[in-house]
Amino acid sequence: MSISAAQVKELRDMTGAGMMDCKAALTETDGNMEDAVDWLRKKGIAKADKKAGRTAAEGLIGVAANDLSAVVVEVNSETDFVARNDAFQDIVRNVAQVALATDGSSEAVANAAYPGSGKSVTETIKDAVGTIGENMGFRRSAKLSVKSGAVATYIHNAAADNLGKIGVLVAVETAGDAAKARAFGRQVAMHVAAITPMALTEAEIDAAAVAREKAIFSEQARASGKPEAIIEKMVEGRMRKFYEEVVLLKQAFVVNPDLTVEQALKDAAKDIGAPATITGYVRFALGEGIERETSDFAAEVAAAVKK
Structure with missing residues (x-):
């Protein structure tokens, strides 16, 4: 199928990968943007998809x-x-x-x-x-x-x-x-x-998202050629890191990065005077998840001139 320049640009904006890598990823995945992100990640070209909801309003x-x-x-x-x-x-x-x-x-x-x-x-x-x-x-x-x-x-x-x-x-x-x-x-x-954490606890993360991360980490680890037992430990380590990045209680607290949010909560409980739980x-x-309509101003001018 034909891959447009707009698709390549969108994937590049999402992943930071090079234009040719983005085009190759889209070609290999028939233009599916999410699959293309995964393709790039499996090749080690792009990091985890951190695409935020687009501000559309x-x-x-x-x-x-x-x-x-x-x-x-x-x-x-x-x-x-x-x-x-x-x-x-x-x-x-x-x-x-x-x-x-x-x-x-x-x-x-x-x-x-x-x-x-x-x-x-x-x-x-x-x-x-x-x-x-x-x-x-x-x-x-x-x-x-x-x-x-x-x-x-x-x-x-x-x-x-x-x-x-x-x-x-x-x-x-x-x-x-x-x-x-x-x-x-x-x-x-x-x-x-x-x-912007993904969930409060590990248990609350969408199972499909966890499976997706494991699949990507596994493919990356296998590319190293190491034995399966080592690969399993590598994936476990990457998943621990993944949870530390996306689970609120496991994230480094912005107020004091030496503590996780969970550790900071335990310390705060001493001052609060009783056990405390973030429930x-x-x-x-604003506007996340709604796409804003865009227009090509140059194309609009050119069309107007032709009328």
């Missing part, structure tokens, strides 16, 4: 919290200019407060009554499109709660209080000092914003 992430719960929501707009609009920011704040009174699911929040409008969140945002002059929409929400302790919040690239480009929640369950638990949870939330986290990055 503007708007804001908002957070809200009470003593034992916190929520994070995403409301999208077409431009960053509107995201800086006071009226739009008020909408996101209100949606976050509405979410706090629900179970936090996107469906529940979308259908919940918006303050003072007599309509749902979805209907109110649609009505605001005419006022603000730009297409907008509520996209998603999530909620974490604890029986005792605190759910910490953190906003990165803040546009205003509790509003920004990345929002994180971290739940810390403890019978100890809730304020101290919240303070530690906020540090972990900052870590999550920066490092969950949520990370929302």
Whole structure:
């Protein structure tokens, strides 16, 4: 099949591999991007796929919290200019407060009554499109709660209080000092914003992702020509390293890289005054997973000239 320059460029942006290697990978995998990444990794040309969700929409992430719960929501707009609009920011704040009174699911929040409008969140945002002059929409929400302790919040690239480009929640369950638990949870939330772990624990990592990593590591190890027993130990070592890179509790803590997050939690428990457990986290990055429509400006000009 024919491989386009755009495909080659996309694979190169994803992996950092050379243009010819990317073209070869795509040719060998019939243009399948994910298989091409694996092909490059098996050849030792590319590192693990660290492709982030593409930012495809503007708007804001908002957070809200009470003593034992916190929520994070995403409301999208077409431009960053509107995201800086006071009226739009008020909408996101209100949606976050509405979410706090629900179970936090996107469906529940979308259908919940918006303050003072007599309509749902979805209907109110649609009505605001005419006022603000730009297409907008509520996209998603999530909620974490604890029986005792605190759910910490953190906003990165803040546009205003509790509003920004990345929002994180971290739940810390403890019978100890809730304020101290919240303070530690906020540090972990900052870590999550920066490092983007794949899961809280090894057990929570998708089985298919684990199998994929093992297959790649095994093929790389076999290429060394070493005996099968040695290969098995090599794969075990690579998998340990993989877990240290993607599992939150096993990652080096950004606040103190000499400790893992799990070790830092044990140290924090002494200050909190009781055993503490991180029971969950949520990370929302604005627009992740939605592709932005792009256009070739030069091609548009050329087409216009021909008309």
